[in-house]
Amino acid sequence: MIERYKIHNFKIHGDTDLRLANLSILTGMNGMGKSSVIQSMLMLRESFLKGEFPQTVNLRGExxxxxxxxxxxxxxxxxxxxxxRISITQDSGCNFDFAYQYPLGDVTRLNQLPSAVSYSREDLEKCSLFSGYFQYLSAFRDGPQSVYQTDTAVVDDRKQLSFKMGRGEFAVYFLSRFGDENIPIPELNFNCDEIEDLSLRTQTEAWLTAISPDIRINIEQRSTEFFLKFGYRKEGTPMKWIDALNTGFGITYVLSVLVAVLFAPKGSLVLIENPEAHIHPAAQAxxxxxxxxxxxxxxxxILxxxxxHVINGALVALKKGYLKETHLAVYYFDRNRDTMNAEAIPLAIGKNCRIKDAPQGFFDQMKMDLETLFGF
Structure with missing residues (x-):
């Protein structure tokens, strides 16, 4: 597990030092460097997958x-x-420090400093960022589609939900392919008192009912094409299946997130942008x-x-004992007005499981709106 991630001289990041946890939440106003943290990780990972890393890093990827x-x-x-410079500190003690020279002119790849340490592929694979236990889902996730894509190389061989821009475009095929396999962490059972089936398909459907009550999933395969339908159970009547295109956008949008989290084994690294997109506050919780x-x-x-509601959901998990305080890190990203560089401000959590001394701008718009409405 990555314990510390440091970025020097990358876009808005002059020097950013993040102490990461099991669950790390990056928040803040737009354009403050949150996405750049994730981009820097993707840049390293894809360069590794192309076999040229760490000698070079590619600035363009899938x-x-x-x-x-x-x-x-x-x-x-x-x-x-x-x-x-990008440094990675792991809980295993296997650490990495990467350094690259910015050349003159516009190029699409950077070369490692001659004096930099060169790591073997075997060493790099000890880091979750470079291992096979990885998923990335972006804010560009696919919504409802008429037909869903397949790619045996990406899904069957690499067990990835996405190839292009973190869209989660293979979530339906992934669920069809591995739906009968048990989820690797039994503790993620939606309702252990009632559900004994730990298959990925059953658990995905069960958690989806928290997004849209009583919903059911049906995946049809016709040759190499896959079709997604949803149904709602009503006792005493036949199930009526509805094409994904004719159901709520958020249901399909969150499907890849559920599959990614449920199928991740211990030691995985999962990066998700805007998990809350298009779903109700109760569904976010x-x-x-x-x-x-x-x-x-x-x-x-890393979210x-x-x-x-995402922040509060993590704090509620602390309160209810689903998550230890030491396993949660929350950062508020701002911009230093003197240097114009990103500032990642770690937020302290009090004994009452609330954020202590929240900085100005940290989800205070509702308070300001209420003050205006009530004339304070």
Whole structure:
């Protein structure tokens, strides 16, 4: 598990030092560097998968698009202004420090410093960022589709839900392919008192009922194409199945998140942008229960969010004992007005499981609106 992640001279990040936990939540206003943290991780991982890492890093990949080197340099960096450095500290004690030279002109790959340490592939694979136990789901996740894609190389061989831009485009095929396998962490059972079936399909459907009550999933395969339908159970009547295109957008949008978390074994790294997108606050709370349980049982999850319901869901998990306080890290991202660099502010959690001394801008809009409405 990654305990510490440091970024020097990458986009808005002059020097950012994150102490990560089982569940790490990145929040803050737009354009403050949250997505850049995840982009930097994807950049390292895809460069590794292409076999050129750590000698070079590629600035263009399938899951991210950074562009050219001139778009990465932080022009406000004073110390080592021409270097990109990223350091990873793990709980296993196997640590990495990567350093690259920004060249003159616009290029799409950076070369490692001659003096930098070179790590073997075997060493790198000890880090969850470079292992096979990894999932990334972006804010570009696919909504309802008429037909769902298949890719045996991505799903069957690499067990990935996505290839292009973290869209989760293979979630339906993934669920069809591995739906009969048991989830690796039995403690994620939606209702252990009533549900004995630990298969991925049953558990995905069960957790989906917390998003949309009484919903059922049906996946049809016709040749190499897969079709997703939803149904709602009514006692005494036949089930009526409805195409995904004719159901709520959020139901399909959250499906890949459920599958990614439920299928992740202990030691996995899961990156999710905006898990709250298109789902009701009560559904966000239920989703955060699942995410918190997975984090407590050894899956490292990093979330980017703009939802106070996601934050509160994690705090409720602390209160109810689903998650230990030491297993949660919450960061509020702001911009230093002098340097214009990102500031990742770690938020303290009090004994009452509430955020202590929250900075200005941390989900205080409702308070300000109520003060206006009530004339305070």
């Amino acid at each position: 899951s991210f698009q950074i562009g050219q080197s001139s778009q990465l340099v932080n022009w406000n960096t004073v110390v080592e202004p021409h270097l990109l 239920a989703l955060m229960k699942l995410i918190s349980l997975a984090a407590e049982h050894g899956v490292q999850i 980017e969010t703009h939802s106070d």
